[in-house]
Amino acid sequence: MTGDKMKEPLLSVRDLVVEFPTRHGTLRALDQVSFDIGPGEVLGMVGESGAGKSLTGAAIIGLLEPPGRIAGGEIRLRGARIDNLSYEQMRRIRGRRIGMVFQDPLTSLNPLYTVAQQLIQTIRTHMDVSEADARKRAVALLDRVGIPAAARRIDDYPHHFSGGMRQRVVIALALAAEPELVIADEPTTALDVSVQAQIIDVLKEICAERGASVMLITHDMGVIAETADRVAVLYAGRVAEIGPVRDVIQHARHPYTAGLMGAIPTLEQTSDRLVQIPGAMPRLNSIPTGCAFNPRCAHVFDHCYRERPVLRQAAPQHEVACWLTEEGGA
Amino acid sequence: MTTDTQSRFARIWDSDIMWSFRHSPVAIVAGFVVALIALAAVFAPWLAPTNPYDPSQLNLMDGFTAPMEPNAFTGNSYILGTDNQGRDVLSTILYGTRISLFVGLSAVLFAMVLGITLGLIAGYRGGWVDGLLMRIADVQLSFPSILIALLIFGVARGLIPPAYRETMAIWVLIVAIGLSDWVQFARVVRGATMVEKSKEYVQAARVVGAHPAKILIRHILPNVMGPVLVIGTIGLALAIIAEATLSFLGVGVPPTQPSLGTLIRIGQQYLFSGEWWILLFPSIALLALALSVNLLGDWLRDALNPRLR
Amino acid sequence: MLAFILRRILQSLVVMLVVALVSFALFRYVGDPISTMMGQEATIADREALRERLGLNDPFIVQFFDFVSRAVQGDFGISYRLQQPVMELILSRLPATLELALVSGVLAFVFGVGFGVYTALNRRGWLSTTIMSVSLIGVSLPTFLIGVLLIWLFAVELQWLPSFGRGEVVDLGSWWSTGFLTPSGRASLILPAITLGLYQMTLIMRLVRAEMLEVLRTDYIKFARARGLSNRAIHFGHALKNTMVPVITITGLQLGAIIAFAIITETVFQWPGVGALFINSVRFVDVPVMAAYLMLIAVIFVVINLIVDLLYYAVDPRLRVERAGAGH
Numbered sequence: 008m009t010g011d012k013m014k015e016p017l018l019s020v021r022d023l024v025v026e027f028p029t030r031h032g033t034l035r036a037l038d039q040v041s042f043d044i045g046p047g048e049v050l051g052m053v054g055e056s057g058a059g060k061s062l063t064g065a066a067i068i069g070l071l072e073p074p075g076r077i078a079g080g081e082i083r084l085r086g087a088r089i090d091n092l093s094y095e096q097m098r099r100i101r102g103r104r105i106g107m108v109f110q111d112p113l114t115s116l117n118p119l120y121t122v123a124q125q126l127i128q129t130i131r132t133h134m135d136v137s138e139a140d141a142r143k144r145a146v147a148l149l150d151r152v153g154i155p156a157a158a159r160r161i162d163d164y165p166h167h168f169s170g171g172m173r174q175r176v177v178i179a180l181a182l183a184a185e186p187e188l189v190i191a192d193e194p195t196t197a198l199d200v201s202v203q204a205q206i207i208d209v210l211k212e213i214c215a216e217r218g219a220s221v222m223l224i225t226h227d228m229g230v231i232a233e234t235a236d237r238v239a240v241l242y243a244g245r246v247a248e249i250g251p252v253r254d255v256i257q258h259a260r261h262p263y264t265a266g267l268m269g270a271i272p273t274l275e276q277t278s279d280r281l282v283q284i285p286g287a288m289p290r291l292n293s294i295p296t297g298c299a300f301n302p303r304c305a306h307v308f309d310h311c312y313r314e315r316p317v318l319r320q321a322a323p324q325h326e327v328a329c330w331l332t333e334e335g336g337a
Numbered sequence: 338m339t340t341d342t343q344s345r346f347a348r349i350w351d352s353d354i355m356w357s358f359r360h361s362p363v364a365i366v367a368g369f370v371v372a373l374i375a376l377a378a379v380f381a382p383w384l385a386p387t388n389p390y391d392p393s394q395l396n397l398m399d400g401f402t403a404p405m406e407p408n409a410f411t412g413n414s415y416i417l418g419t420d421n422q423g424r425d426v427l428s429t430i431l432y433g434t435r436i437s438l439f440v441g442l443s444a445v446l447f448a449m450v451l452g453i454t455l456g457l458i459a460g461y462r463g464g465w466v467d468g469l470l471m472r473i474a475d476v477q478l479s480f481p482s483i484l485i486a487l488l489i490f491g492v493a494r495g496l497i498p499p500a501y502r503e504t505m506a507i508w509v510l511i512v513a514i515g516l517s518d519w520v521q522f523a524r525v526v527r528g529a530t531m532v533e534k535s536k537e538y539v540q541a542a543r544v545v546g547a548h549p550a551k552i553l554i555r556h557i558l559p560n561v562m563g564p565v566l567v568i569g570t571i572g573l574a575l576a577i578i579a580e581a582t583l584s585f586l587g588v589g590v591p592p593t594q595p596s597l598g599t600l601i602r603i604g605q606q607y608l609f610s611g612e613w614w615i616l617l618f619p620s621i622a623l624l625a626l627a628l629s630v631n632l633l634g635d636w637l638r639d640a641l642n643p644r645l646r
Numbered sequence: 647m648l649a650f651i652l653r654r655i656l657q658s659l660v661v662m663l664v665v666a667l668v669s670f671a672l673f674r675y676v677g678d679p680i681s682t683m684m685g686q687e688a689t690i691a692d693r694e695a696l697r698e699r700l701g702l703n704d705p706f707i708v709q710f711f712d713f714v715s716r717a718v719q720g721d722f723g724i725s726y727r728l729q730q731p732v733m734e735l736i737l738s739r740l741p742a743t744l745e746l747a748l749v750s751g752v753l754a755f756v757f758g759v760g761f762g763v764y765t766a767l768n769r770r771g772w773l774s775t776t777i778m779s780v781s782l783i784g785v786s787l788p789t790f791l792i793g794v795l796l797i798w799l800f801a802v803e804l805q806w807l808p809s810f811g812r813g814e815v816v817d818l819g820s821w822w823s824t825g826f827l828t829p830s831g832r833a834s835l836i837l838p839a840i841t842l843g844l845y846q847m848t849l850i851m852r853l854v855r856a857e858m859l860e861v862l863r864t865d866y867i868k869f870a871r872a873r874g875l876s877n878r879a880i881h882f883g884h885a886l887k888n889t890m891v892p893v894i895t896i897t898g899l900q901l902g903a904i905i906a907f908a909i910i911t912e913t914v915f916q917w918p919g920v921g922a923l924f925i926n927s928v929r930f931v932d933v934p935v936m937a938a939y940l941m942l943i944a945v946i947f948v949v950i951n952l953i954v955d956l957l958y959y960a961v962d963p964r965l966r967v968e969r970a971g972a973g974h
Contacts, residue, residue: 483906487924
């Protein structure tokens with residue numbers, strides 16, 4: 008199934024199913040999602056809002072909000088299952104082995120604690136170091152993420168920092184206990200456009216330095232194109248296409264990906280070249296049978312209504328779930 | 338527009354509220370109890386064995402008759418016993434509940450009309466009118482409503498000539514409780530009005546030249562009926578409790594027309610001598626009434642606010 | 647900081663002045679002080695003489711100023727009913743009310759916060775469900791009924807605790823008498839304190855629970871969980887501290903409400919406090935006492951409000967910046 012050229016993955020997600028029981032029946036928010044992240048690799052995860060990007064992140068770190076629950080599949084970190092751990096076992100993994108950066112830096116930090124208090128607490132939760140050592144580490148970390156005069160500013164409260172600076176603090180917090188994997192959930196969406204690139208750069212550099220892998224969740228293909236090694240495209244809780252970034256951008260196999268790619272503005276492109284996908288993503292309670300994309304697809308044919316396509320290899324390391332590829336290409 | 342808002346109201350009523358009601362045993366039981374008590378209160382003159390407010394029907398010899406036991410002197414027997422003056426406790430509870438409900442409903446209605454009106458004006462006009470009204474609301478809200486009600490009651494008693502104090506007591510009570518309770522309504526309505534008035538359809542209506550009062554009543558009011566209903570229901574429980582409390586303190590309804598609070602006050606005096614029934618039965622009636630209304634209000638709030646579900 | 651406090655004190659003074667105006671209007675225009683003081687048989691000449699002597703013929707402003715300056719010195723006149731200086735009456739009864747309010751307030755706060763946190767953290771547990779259901783009954787039970795039922799159970803049936811009065815009190819200094827120092831004084835406090843505190847406790851509990859649930863949903867709590875912090879650190883550090891910010895304000899106001907609600911409890915337990923004094927003044931239209939009580943409650947509320955503001959300021963660093971900025 009998966010490309011066998013891949014090294015032993017750091018994170019391996021297989022057939023992950025996430026369900027939400029509601030009073031109108033059970034909604035399937037993630038449906039057999041599979042992907043790997045290699046050591047040191049940056050995997051981009053794109054899709055419209057509601058496609059299940061953030062849910063995937065929450066499921067991996069074990070923080071699905073009730074009543075949401077993992078109903079099938081498995082998640083492995085360096086080969087060991089982590090989807091069935093107890094709360095306490097999982098807690099030791101969170102922050103220590105998997106870090107997470109949230110979307111809105113304005114609400115991610117506790118307003119009543121200084122940055123130093125929050126950093127030191129995080130470090131000392133996972134590492135056996137003294138208060139003074141933890142503080143030294145914290146200052147170094149803030150300095151590394153680009154907070155000027157870190158030694159002085161560390162005792163400030165979050166509201167003393169600007170949005171961009173706060174997101175740097177959030178990144179420092181996520182990386183405080185040196186995790187192997189960082190899940191960044193729309194880390195720049197809430198920020199001013201002028202600082203978005205800087206934040207992504209900081210995140211990418213610091214992870215590269217430490218050899219940490221990154222799962223970058225975003226709806227911005229531009230960010231993916233510049234940052235990620237590989238990209239997974241999610242649609243209605245299913246992986247539509249996954250492969251190396253360059254490959255996917257230049258040779259998108261799935262009509263949905265092709266539509267998304269059309270939405271990246273580049274210098275040569277004029278606005279009339281922007282491809283718009285007609286229609287909207289189906290709601291979770293009305294996903295059509297067969298391929299979930301069939302109502303919006305320009306290339307739809309009868310098979311798409313009958314059977315759901317599974318991920319098949321279309322090119323080296325490049326997998327697509329589409330009957331077009333199946334019947335035409337393979 | 339009207340049909341649109343009406344159909345929306347109908348839709349909410351049919352789907353969510355009723356669904357939630359059908360699936361909440363607590364709400365069903367509470368609703369049943371409230372309905373039962375309300376019916377008993379309305380038909381009290383036909384249901385009650387005696388009229389406790391009619392002195393000619395009272396026999397002091399009947400006083401302190403225990404429940405279900407014949408009186409030592411007269412041989413009369415009463416289901417729930419009699420009080421110190423020989424009033425049948427059951428009849429007094431029925432008539433007392435009538436007064437409690439009447440005062441409670443009237444006070445809430447008064448508070449509601451006052452609060453909605455002031456809230457609409459404050460929200461729509463803004464500026465100093467809003468500032469003044471909300472300042473008054475803030476100050477009043479920082480004092481417990483029972484204290485406000487007591488003060489208003491005291492002032493009214495001072496202003497009314499002694500000859501009329503008895504007959505005016507119930508109305509004074511209604512005004513006192515109502516005036517102490519309008520703030521919640523005003524706040525909710527004001528908030529909603531401020532949100533609503535900046536919306537396009539209201540602006541459009543204004544441009545077309547519709548009268549502000551018409552805009553307020555037609556377009557804004559339907560949007561706040563949900564919260565107002567919740568506050569009204571919980572307010573009803575509070576008003577019933579306030580009336581009982583004032584009567585218990587001896588400043589509510591006149592002693593010749595005992596309400597539940599008055600009965601409990603009488604009951605407390607005879608606790609040590611062993612006449613427990615004068616206290617127990619009115620207490621149960623009051624608790625059942627207040628608790629059921631409260632439960633209904635609680636359920637209504639949860640049902641109308643899906644975020645808390 | 648100083649500017650902020652000064653501004654708050656100034657606002658408080660304005661509130662006090664308004665309350666004073668209401669009190670004065672009460673004092674001056676409700677009922678006829680002359681006929682209340684002299685009785686029906688006084689002659690018109692006598693009445694007019696007293697009217698002149700009391701300054702009732704002076705212009706409104708003069709009378710109001712007079713009222714305020716006497717109030718500041720603690721002179722609220724003579725009670726119509728008891729024929730004693732109002733201030734003396736109030737001072738002799740204030741310790742009873744304050745001690746009762748203090749004990750109830752502490753009870754309400756400690757148990758309210760404790761239960762609130764517990765029910766928020768164990769939302770679906772059977773104990774939480776039980777506590778929440780009982781609390782709803784607690785809210786629906788009128789305070790006086792709680793008191794009467796407690797008397798019935800603990801004083802009449804079990805005969806464990808006294809049902810009325812303060813028990814034996816010890817005089818401290820010139821006017822303060824305390825019930826804390828004698829066994830009967832402490833025993834007498836128990837039932838009234840529970841009665842008075844129960845309602846406030848349920849309110850605080852429900853507020854803490856609601857605020858805590860709200861805080862537990864915030865992003866910074868999610869982020870704290872995602873960093874693997876221990877539940878203890880998250881719940882009792884991050885969540886509780888943020889919960890307390892709004893809770894402090896409302897709890898402070900509740901403390902004021904406790905003193906006002908003492909009216910009811912004092913009546914039920916024949917507790918010799920200012921509340922019982924006030925209710926009798928309402929019953930007999932004893933206007934000077936009503937006016938003085940109103941002023942007293944206002945002073946207490948204003949003081950509590952000030953303390954709450956200062957506490958708020960100490961807890962929430964965000965306010966320090968804004969207000970320091972405004973003060974510069």
